Amino acid sequence: MSALFTPVRVGRYTLKNHLVMAPMTRSRASLDGTPGELAAEYYAQRASVGLIVTEGTQPSDDGQGYLATPGIYTEAHVDGWKNVTAAVHERGGRIFIQLMHAGRMSHPDNTPHHRQGVAPSAIAPGVPMFTLKGMQDIPAPRALTTAEVRQTVDDFRFAARQAIAAGADGVEIHGANGYLVQQFFAPNANTRTDKYGGSIDNRARFAIEVATAIAGEIGADRTAIRLSPGTPLWGIDEGAEGPALYRHLVTELDKLGLAYLHVSLQGNEPQLADIRERWRGTLILNRPGRTREAVGADVASGLADLEAYGQMVLANPDFVTRLKLGAPMNDALPNAFFGGDGRGYIDYPALALTDTVTS
Template structure:
């Protein structure tokens, strides 16, 4: 049985523990996508986890969906992220920037070019999007041409190189939560008739091409992916072939030797067990809503190599210390999850040397 506090090798890095900060959108960047001034404090406060994975970060203008999310494709973005990575490294931490292209989960009011979203097919998700003018229906996206799909792969590759130039230790592709990569997986969002639609192999092609291109650019040992098999939200339905698509995808990605696969688990235990068998590199497992008394159970059983946590880490910058000392946890405040300034971002209290809390 392996302890959650035991060191582990992930890609080219030796991590001090097996706890991961899950990616969480916080919507506190500047309107041009440059990370906000408080972001360095936010991430460095949590550098005690074995790995910090950042909020979803768009690789292009087309990749943005929400207000004030960060980008990593311009010199200003690189400079902003360098401030963050440098302070995380000063505290001995490791940080992967998550690249998130939202695809059809976008609204023209929220993007720099104010164009409609792009997607595998011109199918609206059937939900709303918060904008500066309030909630609005997400319009029907424009279907990417075959050449534009290939250009999007190039956009991801450029963003990955930019992340490394900004000092990131690696990147995680967001292939989960109904965003662009998963939109290609789902027949409900992908009715293409070219090489990116139809069969399991074709619907997995975009994800494989993105990860292959990035691995060639920055190294397989700095390239990772997050998946959420079975996610059914915002019009995503992977259909009866969904589990087999993930078995095929993971087996193909295993050949690349990526740094890790990060699974946001939706409850299919048989599929999770198959992924564990198919994937020979480190596996990060995130079970949303996992109770505190179950932290470390998946590592101990051998089902995962690392475990990722979101809201508990958001509310407890000293998450690792609190676990080790069995100290009480702060409760996360949902009212401050998105937007705003310091409140609910960098002001959660930490334990003092005496074991009480201080801000």
């Protein structure tokens, strides 16, 4: 495990360790998408990890899916994120803002313009979503026109520029977990007949165009992407061609020289090996449900360059110190994951030794 605590180069930065805070939606932003008052403290408390990846942050009004998620496309958003990034940097951390367009995983009651969601095709996910009126079925989205797909690429580009203006060290494109980018991959969510649908090359095109646009805007070494191959979340089914799509996608993304590829995948070792073979750059691996005993195994084996953790970092602001000391971990409070105040957000206790043990 000692290799986890050594410096590692990622994009243009040298991180202090091989540990990453995975992106986690917390739904504590204001309704206009400005990060909440406690967000700076929440992220700064966890700045001992090598890299923080923020909660999913919408690049446009159309990109919002859930209540009280942050945005990064207005000046108010930028000002709010400046407080967060400054607090993280003051404690010696690095932070990438994750750009997340929810696509069809959206409800009109949750967005500032109260319009129908947008997606590759007009196919509902078949699941409900929490709104201010309670749980409601998600209505079918409106299919983006070809011109609107190109505009959405520009929305991502603009949001990346705004993230850098807000002091972020880089951005991570959310291409996982059933949201817009992955919706383009899946034949059961993408029945388009233009250049963004049909063949593997076409279904991967949107992700590659977004990554290329952002890399051109802020630099490839500050641009990253997260993928969750084969994850059947929110009605997504990538079908039998899924592995071939990811072989093509990863090969093309590798040519861009991005800061890192962040893969969320539990099991399916052959596909992980396939990705590792095609990705020559930095690989961050997040295995949902990974146990404390498995921490460090993927870095030690050489499969991953860094390991990302969600709930363990959420519940342990001094995650790195606890790992070094072999100390017990706090348990996360699931009923405080989404929305609310500081409870289950900034009040998880740190070890008494935190102030005297350096990371």
